[in-house]
Amino acid sequence: MDAVFKILVVDLDDASRSGFKTILQKIPGIKLTFETKELNKVYTVVQKDQPHIILLNLQPNVEEALKFSEKISNNFPDIKIFATARNARSDLIIRAMRAGAREFIMQPINKEELISAVKSEIRIKRYTQKARPAHGIVYSFMGVKGGVGSTTTAANMAAMLARKAKKDIILVDLNLQLGNAALYFDIKSKYSILDVIKNMEDLDLALLKESLPKHESGVRLLSPPLRIEEAEMIKAGHIEDILALLRNIFDYIVVDTHNRFDDMTLKVLDESDQILLLSCLDVPTIFNTQKCLDLFTKLGYNQDKVLLVLNRYFLNTDIDANAMEELIHYPVFQRLPLYDHKNCMDAVNRGIPFTLLSPNCKYSSRIEQLIERLKVDLSEDKNNGKTQNKRFLQKILG
Ligand SMILES: Nc1ncnc2c1ncn2[C@@H]1O[C@H](COP(=O)(O)OP(=O)(O)O)[C@@H](O)[C@H]1O
Numbered sequence: 347m348d349a350v351f352k353i354l355v356v357d358l359d360d361a362s363r364s365g366f367k368t369i370l371q372k373i374p375g376i377k378l379t380f381e382t383k384e385l386n387k388v389y390t391v392v393q394k395d396q397p398h399i400i401l402l403n404l405q406p407n408v409e410e411a412l413k414f415s416e417k418i419s420n421n422f423p424d425i426k427i428f429a430t431a432r433n434a435r436s437d438l439i440i441r442a443m444r445a446g447a448r449e450f451i452m453q454p455i456n457k458e459e460l461i462s463a464v465k466s467e468i469r470i471k472r473y474t475q476k477a478r479p480a481h482g483i484v485y486s487f488m489g490v491k492g493g494v495g496s497t498t499t500a501a502n503m504a505a506m507l508a509r510k511a512k513k514d515i516i517l518v519d520l521n522l523q524l525g526n527a528a529l530y531f532d533i534k535s536k537y538s539i540l541d542v543i544k545n546m547e548d549l550d551l552a553l554l555k556e557s558l559p560k561h562e563s564g565v566r567l568l569s570p571p572l573r574i575e576e577a578e579m580i581k582a583g584h585i586e587d588i589l590a591l592l593r594n595i596f597d598y599i600v601v602d603t604h605n606r607f608d609d610m611t612l613k614v615l616d617e618s619d620q621i622l623l624l625s626c627l628d629v630p631t632i633f634n635t636q637k638c639l640d641l642f643t644k645l646g647y648n649q650d651k652v653l654l655v656l657n658r659y660f661l662n663t664d665i666d667a668n669a670m671e672e673l674i675h676y677p678v679f680q681r682l683p684l685y686d687h688k689n690c691m692d693a694v695n696r697g698i699p700f701t702l703l704s705p706n707c708k709y710s711s712r713i714e715q716l717i718e719r720l721k722v723d724l725s726e727d728k729n730n731g732k733t734q735n736k737r738f739l740q741k742i743l744g
């Protein structure tokens with residue numbers, strides 16, 4: 347998997363810029379960009395790209411560069427500024443440090459020193475990420491048969507979660523052979539679950555997170571392998587590892603499973619905090635619902651873990667939710683209405699989750715209600731890992 351540790355070199359001097367390029371491009375896992383624009387324009391680039399390191403040549407306009415450094419360190423404390431200058435005297439180094447620089451790279455450049463400073467930042471970033479305790483909650487969606495709306499509901503729930511809360515949300519498509527959740531968001535992914543598995547040993551969690559495609563709603567996506575035949579390379583144990591890993595970097599992990607009780611699905615269901623079992627109000631589907639619930643009982647899952655969701659619900663049928671509850675002796679957790687077919691097709695074909703295309707329609711408000719009933723914590727996470735990270739860093743770095 348491509349690493350995306352981003353370094354932005356801000357340097358007007360052609361010779362020193364190319365010197366940095368020659369050295370830095372040899373460090374694996376780095377995305378290197380260069381800027382020679384005016385510093386106020388560079389600020390906009392920084393805002394957008396949020397590099398991990400800015401290598402800033404203080405010369406020729408030292409005062410302006412120091413102000414720039416101060417502004418960046420005030421507004422983006424996580425970005426590490428490496429100041430650099432030719433034949434710098436100690437007073438400039440001190441001023442640079444006061445303006446927020448974390449390192450001072452003296453020119454002519456000492457190659458080893460630069461590489462070691464950058465690698466140290468990459469290591470810190472790894473530790474920082476690992477310092478965050480596993481906190482993510484896994485919601486798995488499963489249909490009692492194909493076509494009941496598992497993917498639709500999972501995609502819309504993820505989109506609505508992102509709309510309502512500033513949280514890290516990922517939709518994991520575990521229809522490993524024919525999964526198409528990405529199409530609901532019209533996003534393409536270069537990486538699949540298989541890439542994550544292949545790189546599991548030395549995976550940098552922060553880099554993984556940034557490598558996964560992000561929809562404009564904020565939802566990230568982990569897709570199945572590109573080719574159908576690759577699906578069988580993925581085993582239940584892999585999925586267990588992936589979910590454990592995602593719990594470290596995401597607040598909510600929405601999983602769309604397939605509707606077969608194989609090893610992998612059982613593992614996912616076991617690992618899930620809650621299972622949303624999708625069903626509909628017709629006799630064959632009710633029959634399957636009963637069978638699934640019987641198995642869940644045998645697996646020891648209780649009614650807090652398995653939540654029954656009736657999709658495409660409308661009132662004028664012979665069987666309503668109450669009748670179904672009596673039939674199967676299980677409470678219905680949520681009903682989701684049948685939505686307008688044309689609008690639905692429009693949303694699906696355009697790759698826009700329905701809840702984003704029509705946030706005020708009845709369907710969307712029911713998805714919102716589902717989130718409320720799940721008691722999802724939508725509050726701003728004040729202790730979002732940063733304080734813990736700081737404490738952890740202090741501990742390991744002394
Ligand atoms: N509440 C709903 N109202 C109308 N159509 C729906 C609803 N939920 C899902 N659908 C449609 O039903 C079809 C199957 O849904 P999908 O989510 O792919 O099912 P599954 O993932 O369970 O196989 C899709 O065409 C989808 O747009």
Ligand SMILES: [Mg+2]
Binds near residue numbers: 496497498521
């Ligand atoms: Mg599906």
